Amino acid sequence: MADFEEKRMAGDYEIFQAISIGTKEIVMGESPEASVDERYMCACCTMNEIFAQYSGVMVSGDYTEMLELFQERVREETEKLREELAQPEREGIDDRPVTNEGFVPVSYDDELKGKVIVIRPDVLKREYQRATRQYQLCTGGFGASPNSRGSACFCTNIYNGQESRFERRDVLGIVPEDQMPDWVKENLNRLEKQRKRDRDAR
Numbered sequence: 001m002a003d004f005e006e007k008r009m010a011g012d013y014e015i016f017q018a019i020s021i022g023t024k025e026i027v028m029g030e031s032p033e034a035s036v037d038e039r040y041m042c043a044c045c046t047m048n049e050i051f052a053q054y055s056g057v058m059v060s061g062d063y064t065e066m067l068e069l070f071q072e073r074v075r076e077e078t079e080k081l082r083e084e085l086a087q088p089e090r091e092g093i094d095d096r097p098v099t100n101e102g103f104v105p106v107s108y109d110d111e112l113k114g115k116v117i118v119i120r121p122d123v124l125k126r127e128y129q130r131a132t133r134q135y136q137l138c139t140g141g142f143g144a145s146p147n148s149r150g151s152a153c154f155c156t157n158i159y160n161g162q163e164s165r166f167e168r169r170d171v172l173g174i175v176p177e178d179q180m181p182d183w184v185k186e187n188l189n190r191l192e193k194q195r196k197r198d199r200d201a202r
Helices: 063-090 182-201
Strands: 013-021 024-030 040-047 052-060 116-119 135-140 152-157 163-167 171-174
Touching: 013 063, 024 063, 040 063, 052 063, 116 152, 135 163, 135 182
Parallel strands: none
Antiparallel strands: 013 024, 024 040, 040 052, 116 135, 116 171, 135 152, 152 163
16 A cells, blocks of 8 residues: 655645745645635744644745745745854854763763753754754753653753753763853853742742
């Protein structure tokens, strides 16, 4: 029996073109059942673990018009990504990927909650395989506990404060304080102060 790839849909539109850039995806779709002047669609998509959210949705019966909009949005997101990735260098941060030093490998007996960890670069999107995305503060999850059957580790990015979920197997190791880059120590201190303020405000 032949395997059929499940169609990706956004409402009544089948997505036939998509490019992921940074935290967004630019998509084009087609709905043959739509009215003649709404057959093609272009939108921006952001995804989490549960659902995809589409914004900036534009429709047209003119394929080339939607293709031009698609290209324009790709250029815009590419420029935003270029600026985002250049920021650490402007701040004097060595943003090269962390691969095999500066951390202690994780064992089954290690508690990860409250520890600074390094995420394997290959589990990150290609553009984010860099130190500012790898250094994370593990804040909990079943996978953070030693010898746990669970695998989820909830983390806060030490560079930008964004929260993410990783699997325990995604963790390269634990970073001892004396191995932390200066920017990690400084940002970690700010994060801890902010967390304390949030707790006190409750």
